[in-house]
Amino acid sequence: MPHNPHTSLGQPFVIRRLDTAGYRLNPQIPSTVAQSDCFLYLRAGEVLTDVGAEPFLVGEGQFLYIPSGLAFSIKYYNGSLGYMGAFSSCILEAPHLGLLGRTGPVLIDIPEDERGLVVSLAEKLVREQSAGRPSGRLLSCTLDLLLSQMDSLVEAGPGHPRNTVCTRFLDMVFDRSADIMRVSEYAGELGVSPNHLNRVVKGETGRSAGEWIGISRLALSKLLLRQSDMPVIDIASRAGFDDQSYFSRFFRKMTGMSPSEFRAGENRGPEVHV
Numbered sequence: 001m002p003h004n005p006h007t008s009l010g011q012p013f014v015i016r017r018l019d020t021a022g023y024r025l026n027p028q029i030p031s032t033v034a035q036s037d038c039f040l041y042l043r044a045g046e047v048l049t050d051v052g053a054e055p056f057l058v059g060e061g062q063f064l065y066i067p068s069g070l071a072f073s074i075k076y077y078n079g080s081l082g083y084m085g086a087f088s089s090c091i092l093e094a095p096h097l098g099l100l101g102r103t104g105p106v107l108i109d110i111p112e113d114e115r116g117l118v119v120s121l122a123e124k125l126v127r128e129q130s131a132g133r134p135s136g137r138l139l140s141c142t143l144d145l146l147l148s149q150m151d152s153l154v155e156a157g158p159g160h161p162r163n164t165v166c167t168r169f170l171d172m173v174f175d176r177s178a179d180i181m182r183v184s185e186y187a188g189e190l191g192v193s194p195n196h197l198n199r200v201v202k203g204e205t206g207r208s209a210g211e212w213i214g215i216s217r218l219a220l221s222k223l224l225l226r227q228s229d230m231p232v233i234d235i236a237s238r239a240g241f242d243d244q245s246y247f248s249r250f251f252r253k254m255t256g257m258s259p260s261e262f263r264a265g266e267n268r269g270p271e272v273h274v
Contacts, residue, residue, distance in 0.1 A: 015085035020077040036086040038066040045079035051105040075174040099151040166204040180240035
């Protein structure tokens, strides 16, 4: 059974394979202050995470380093395959890497020809942990090599959304305590035009504001279909659709099946808790 990869075990080192295809996710993984340095590497898919007050969209072939003491949460998974881990610098052979001196998070693009090495090192760490050697020298040297590789790839500029309009918009779109609105309504809340909001969000994340609203609506719809007996018409309303038929067309376009078919298929499979 997969573990929730966001949970820290309070050990000097922990790593977990991340495969969200097996998860029945909560609406969000709540904000937690990391007591150890943390990292996330994606072989495929994407993860939208908040670190402090800043959103990071982590994609295929990217490595996110999060220094200890920062609050972070995960808002959205999509086909995510990779690794999440946490470590204390006391287990490192070389704890003075420049990367580890950063006070803020760092998002690193891994060249395609070096991604195999990253996976090999991560798998070695998984095996060492499974063998009951979470602080052995071989594990420490392997972790040192992985972090040294990341350190060599760090660029001067941070790779995450820096525009405050974009940051506030993403916070609002994935706030499950509030209704999901239209682009024009979010733009009004933020004091900008819809065109400006779409342009800013597209420039920072590679997706328009409208696309992120669709992603949030789909994620919430899937969650409610999996974890509740709420009628489809009520789920459509909760996800921000005024018309059930339009919701059904949207859902089929995004998933290849109707909401009822999706619910029936999920109910046939074993329940997986995280």
